[in-house]
Amino acid sequence: MLANIRVVLLNTSHPGNIGAAARAMKTMGLTRLYLLNPKHFPSAEATARASGADDVLASATVCRDLGDALAGSRLVIGASARCRSIPCPVIEPASCASRLFAESERGDVAILFGCERSGLSNEEIDRCQFLVQIPSNPDYGSLNLAAAVQIICYEILVAHRAHEKPGSEISVPDHEPAAADEMERFYEHLERVLIELGFLKPGNPRMLMRRLRRLYNRARPDENEINILRGILSASEQGSRK
């Protein structure tokens, strides 16, 4: 489905930006780059900035006419930094990505990026069903072209992953906390050593042990870690008996 999503760069001035955009696309699994009237292309600078994504550049489609770049696309979204008077719904990157991804199931879709200096023209916006606005600092919204491509493509990959594995956003490594009885044996051992060290008054150990319990319960040590901690306690017992 990602293969149905085309990234269209319009009238790009700096070939370095084309290369960096290709790299940004490929890192997020996108490969279909369309270039409308690039100022310099192909270009050594674009290839250098593309790093290992030169295959995306090599297979890019260069067009002279916006109609050619969009032919076959059923959904067209334009990336826009400016507020527009033209009535076109403005959406956030995550919503843009979900729409592009969902509709790519049925055929081609396109996301347009205007030229570096002035963004999308009114005629270009006329081709769009939506405009996507990347949230930014109101006092400094000057995103580099490749940075904007990176964010949109990142959101597309996030949408793709949410589709593949719904509900698995956070992966925490498997960590098997020790059983309650093992924890109790550890706390008993700890208390014994602390009394032996004179750190704990045998009469009133409650508060301190409670604090230590809270600390280790938060960490939820696994069996291996409990063994290490108890090993340290045993070493300390031997040390203080010397």
Add this chain to the structure above:
Amino acid sequence: MLANIRVVLLNTSHPGNIGAAARAMKTMGLTRLYLLNPKHFPSAEATARASGADDVLASATVCRDLGDALAGSRLVIGASARCRSIPCPVIEPASCASRLFAESERGDVAILFGCERSGLSNEEIDRCQFLVQIPSNPDYGSLNLAAAVQIICYEILVAHRAHEKPGSEISVPDHEPAAADEMERFYEHLERVLIELGFLKPGNPRMLMRRLRRLYNRARPDENEINILRGILSASEQGSRK
């Protein structure tokens, strides 16, 4: 609150990346840049790539020691591309941003980016409570440093905006975790005592200390708890010297 979030670039090789990262930060409203041992800084190339974000470069803090760069930070998250064998919770950019943003309400937090070639070292990861992994193309995950900074900062701004609208709750520890420098002093004390006890071989303390770091980084002790733990260590030192 965004002013409490520091972006820490470690051992950056290319000054252009430092400039592009400053620009990426500023577009998303972040301003506190820390540079640990940058290869070239200040640099005309960094300033050129920063575009209008040269103020972020001008106010950047250059450090020689990771401890200095993290001093005072209560939450440290490392950006990592690689799969790691050592268990440290791996989270997604959106979760990373929510955590950084939520905890920045109470004080400083830090997000670390390793050097371009090899990312974060194991010693650098040891300082982190979480690793954030930007989802990417499994066959080409080569995100440019500034592109990675852009995505994380974008997610932070998204979290900030979600916060401004009601309805987004994020779980924050109900205690105040100790700062990174306090944690380091605790780990140094712990290592010293373990060597004294003969539990740790001075030649090869790495693996065990790393495991213990994982454990305590998970618990995120507060200042009071650190004082208790260090009190126990001191008692143990006196005991073994009797």
